[in-house]
Amino acid sequence: MTTREKPILPKTTRRSLLIGVVAGALTPQLAAAGNTSVTDAPESDSVHQRQPFYGEHQPGIVTPRPAAGLVASFDVLAQNRAGLERLFKTLTERTGFLMQGGTPPSLDPKFPAADSGILGPVVTPDNLTITTSLGASLFDEHFGLQAQKPRRLSRMTSFSNDALREEFCHGDLLLQFCSNTPDTNIHALRDIVRNTPDSLLLRWKQEGSVPVRPPSPGKPKESARNFLGFRDGSANPDTTDAELMKQIVWVQPGADEPGWTAGGSYQAVRLIRNFVERWDRTPLQEQQSIIGRNKASGAPFGGATEADVPNYAGDPQGKTTPLDAHIRLANPRTAEAMAHRLLRRPFNYSNGVSKANQMDMGLLFIAYQADLERGFIAVQTRLSGEPLEEYIKPFGGGYFFALPGVRDETDFLGRALLEAAESSSTHS
Amino acid sequence: MKLRSSMAASLVGLSVSLAPAYAAVSPLDLVQPIADYKIYVQGKIDTLVKDTKAFTDAVKSGDLAKAKALYAPARVNYETIEPIAELFSDLDGAIDSRADDHEQKEKSADFYGFHRIEYALFSQNTTDGLGPLADKLNADVLDLQKRVAGLTVPPDKAVDGAAGLLEEVASSKISGEEDRYSHTDLWDFQANIDGAQKIVALVEPLVSKEDPALIKTVNDNFATVDGILAKYKTGDGFETYDKLSNADRKALAGPVTALAEDLSKLKGTLGLN
Numbered sequence: 001m002t003t004r005e006k007p008i009l010p011k012t013t014r015r016s017l018l019i020g021v022v023a024g025a026l027t028p029q030l031a032a033a034g035n036t037s038v039t040d041a042p043e044s045d046s047v048h049q050r051q052p053f054y055g056e057h058q059p060g061i062v063t064p065r066p067a068a069g070l071v072a073s074f075d076v077l078a079q080n081r082a083g084l085e086r087l088f089k090t091l092t093e094r095t096g097f098l099m100q101g102g103t104p105p106s107l108d109p110k111f112p113a114a115d116s117g118i119l120g121p122v123v124t125p126d127n128l129t130i131t132t133s134l135g136a137s138l139f140d141e142h143f144g145l146q147a148q149k150p151r152r153l154s155r156m157t158s159f160s161n162d163a164l165r166e167e168f169c170h171g172d173l174l175l176q177f178c179s180n181t182p183d184t185n186i187h188a189l190r191d192i193v194r195n196t197p198d199s200l201l202l203r204w205k206q207e208g209s210v211p212v213r214p215p216s217p218g219k220p221k222e223s224a225r226n227f228l229g230f231r232d233g234s235a236n237p238d239t240t241d242a243e244l245m246k247q248i249v250w251v252q253p254g255a256d257e258p259g260w261t262a263g264g265s266y267q268a269v270r271l272i273r274n275f276v277e278r279w280d281r282t283p284l285q286e287q288q289s290i291i292g293r294n295k296a297s298g299a300p301f302g303g304a305t306e307a308d309v310p311n312y313a314g315d316p317q318g319k320t321t322p323l324d325a326h327i328r329l330a331n332p333r334t335a336e337a338m339a340h341r342l343l344r345r346p347f348n349y350s351n352g353v354s355k356a357n358q359m360d361m362g363l364l365f366i367a368y369q370a371d372l373e374r375g376f377i378a379v380q381t382r383l384s385g386e387p388l389e390e391y392i393k394p395f396g397g398g399y400f401f402a403l404p405g406v407r408d409e410t411d412f413l414g415r416a417l418l419e420a421a422e423s424s425s426t427h428s
Numbered sequence: 429m430k431l432r433s434s435m436a437a438s439l440v441g442l443s444v445s446l447a448p449a450y451a452a453v454s455p456l457d458l459v460q461p462i463a464d465y466k467i468y469v470q471g472k473i474d475t476l477v478k479d480t481k482a483f484t485d486a487v488k489s490g491d492l493a494k495a496k497a498l499y500a501p502a503r504v505n506y507e508t509i510e511p512i513a514e515l516f517s518d519l520d521g522a523i524d525s526r527a528d529d530h531e532q533k534e535k536s537a538d539f540y541g542f543h544r545i546e547y548a549l550f551s552q553n554t555t556d557g558l559g560p561l562a563d564k565l566n567a568d569v570l571d572l573q574k575r576v577a578g579l580t581v582p583p584d585k586a587v588d589g590a591a592g593l594l595e596e597v598a599s600s601k602i603s604g605e606e607d608r609y610s611h612t613d614l615w616d617f618q619a620n621i622d623g624a625q626k627i628v629a630l631v632e633p634l635v636s637k638e639d640p641a642l643i644k645t646v647n648d649n650f651a652t653v654d655g656i657l658a659k660y661k662t663g664d665g666f667e668t669y670d671k672l673s674n675a676d677r678k679a680l681a682g683p684v685t686a687l688a689e690d691l692s693k694l695k696g697t698l699g700l701n
Contacts, residue, residue, distance in 0.1 A: 077682035110696035198649075198686035201678060 208347025511589025
């Protein structure tokens, strides 16, 4: 363990901290109004937006998706269950602080500072959520958690169009950061990496974003567009419908699962490169046939708005919407298909230039569901061979289980899991 | 396991750890440890000079096998005292820069020193044309010896050297990027750890007075790292880096990162600026 908790405040700090706060409040702005510089920080009140941390479920799943996302996958280095508990408590404490915002402790400047400082001396919440999920590899003999593994959690295997690269796949633990700005996500990631030096080892990370739109009061909401230029998530279930979320997203008490999983959710993460140069050279009507929607409006063929439900029953030959169109394969709108619904929460990623001097960009796909096999795995299997595959190449990601929520100050992430493991090992 | 009861305490954690100040260590207390450190550094450099001569002699005589064998043992001396060697950035670049530090990589005209010779010996499998590079390396380590002899070791640089060595390990040794042609990274890994442990040992009595928990954690983590590296010892050195198992690489990462974090507090604990 580290001695990070070791108090290193000098005697004078408490008082000088208070003085500093007061003095800061009274200091006049040096740059008078009108005296602007190109390097002035962009301003927005949205930095004060805050999401609740405590609850039955973790934040960042049915929470409306903000503009910036980041997933970071880790190997867990903890040596035993006690080390794992310490890690979970640290994650709980740091997540609670970062989502709430506030002033990090001011340490003796002879020591490294407690905070990276990239958001300034006061950490603003900026709509941040941090969601912790666990990979199948955490449930091995190392921590004696085999009996507690969520039944549908497995190591992601290749689909027919995948070209998985090990350095972008899997992990014992995944953190999903979502907030209004990439800087807030990076600040949170650095805080957590800093606070877990001996228990987490970063495997891979991927940042993403979605385009921001102006408010349009009185008009229906629109899904954000992906890097193919299409609305992404049009058929997503209504997250304000709690009963629907119980069916689609949250593992229910009494399900065919270890009891501790209730309130959690299976998470599928996929890094999917889009061949955007080739896509941009594809005729519009062909793009629309491949996806199954009108590009500008997002409406299904034969519909007028994005929210319209396509009538596949009246189009058995695929004359209106091709049978192999992406949205038709993904959700055939049959009674059977209702069992395979999932909640998409994707971001777009852009990573520089490929070896072939093409843009490396695409989709940071994230989906949540109560049953991974009936959800993502079934849907992706149905999509195998779709015409869109010419333009996309999944290369990374993994399957994880998002822990149930932290209910209050006495609770912590993973508590129910550890308690279940503890009681089963004492009783067996 | 009592999970709930310990929670309230843990939630406060870092954010509210208000506590009394450290009693400042007197600068005089550091005089002896720093003097001892300089003796240690000079001893290592004397060995470096001698071993580098033997190495470059083998290179110049065209004895490829011998030159390969003497490469890793010669440079470990440099790796143990890198915090001091790095005070002379011109020499550090000349002696220990890697191809990555140069725009044209291995082809760069200003790429010389240990790694340039390593590239020829292990990647090109030849000693041809290495004479001038061997002479320059010899001259540079002799220059280093001379400059260190005249150096007043700054206490903050010496103490912070422990953290610096661990940052070296964390950023390049653990990935096997240091000795990419010879794969003798574990020699350097151990040398960095040894050099950091020497510094910690010299200031341990002072740090113990201020923060005994820090010293215990640091020493425990050093022991863990030494234990894992010991599995890869051979008669006269270490296995090549590719023999390091993925499990051990991960097992090293935790204590190495924790050491980097903890040793970053060493200077402050001793009241050094």
